[in-house]
Amino acid sequence: EDQVTQSPEALRLQEGESSSLNCSYTVSGLRGLFWYRQDPGKGPEFLFTLYSAGEEKEKERLKATLTKKESFLHITAPKPEDSATYLCAVQGTNDMRFGAGTRLTVKP
Amino acid sequence: EAGVTQSPTHLIKTRGQQVTLRCSPISGHTSVYWYQQALGLGLQFLLWYDEGEERNRGNFPPRFSGRQFPNYSSELNVNALELEDSALYLCASSLDRADTQYFGPGTRLTVL
Numbered sequence A: 001e002d003q004v005t006q007s008p009e010a011l012r013l014q015e016g017e018s019s020s021l022n023c024s025y026t027v028s029g030l031r032g033l034f035w036y037r038q039d040p041g042k043g044p045e046f047l048f049t050l051y052s053a054g055e056e057k058e059k060e061r062l063k064a065t066l067t068k069k070e071s072f073l074h075i076t077a078p079k080p081e082d083s084a085t086y087l088c089a090v091q092g093t094n095d096m097r098f099g100a101g102t103r104l105t106v107k108p
Numbered sequence B: 001e002a003g004v005t006q007s008p009t010h011l012i013k014t015r016g017q018q019v020t021l022r023c024s025p026i027s028g029h030t031s032v033y034w035y036q037q038a039l040g041l042g043l044q045f046l047l048w049y050d051e052g053e054e055r056n057r058g059n060f061p062p063r064f065s066g067r068q069f070p071n072y073s074s075e076l077n078v079n080a081l082e083l084e085d086s087a088l089y090l091c092a093s094s095l096d097r098a099d100t101q102y103f104g105p106g107t108r109l110t111v112l
Helices: none
Strands: A003-007 A010-014 A019-026 A032-038 A045-050 A056-059 A062-066 A070-075 A084-091 A096-098 A102-107 B005-007 B010-013 B019-024 B031-037 B044-050 B053-057 B064-068 B074-078 B087-094 B107-111
Touching: A003 A084, A003 A096, A010 A019, A019 A032, A019 A084, A032 A070, A045 A056, A045 A062, A070 A084, A096 B044, B005 B087, B010 B019, B019 B087, B019 B107, B031 B074, B044 B064, B044 B074, B053 B064, B074 B087
Parallel strands: A010 A102, B010 B107
Antiparallel strands: A003 A019, A019 A070, A032 A045, A032 A084, A056 A062, A062 A070, A084 A096, A084 A102, B005 B019, B019 B074, B031 B044, B031 B087, B044 B053, B064 B074, B087 B107
């Protein structure tokens, strides 16, 4: 069965303190790995899609990387507005499977 | 370009009632997905529609059902509401099954 595990569950950073979020997965026939940002009570906002090991994508302070077993979302010099829950999802031959998310809080 | 839209924004119902939620996908997208997100929990897959057909459903009872219309918009129906159905219901659309899913703002359902 496809599985997605995100760690840590929660992360508190000071503004400017860089860190990484982890997404470990097992999936039959990876067709894509997706990162979303979700603010409380709102729908997830798409960030990145990664398709194959070694692929990297960047957007502002965020950079996503992918290996055969996990993906990392690196956050460089975060700001308070980066506070949100970050969701990882994998699409295999079955349904899209979401992780439980990492709740990020960035303090000024 | 308009994103995925959902209606209503909020809904309050009582146990045993029935509810219908609506979703309009991004123009050109033919696949529509429904997810349930209970408070503090992750997204649980409910249903997937493509080209008017139900393609797959998650581990939910039959009282959760829906349909997709010729214009690709979709409805989610929940019968015999239970307290544990209280959640944020999210709709997403994509061009193709393996493509990125784009989410709507969600409908917050409260069952009293």
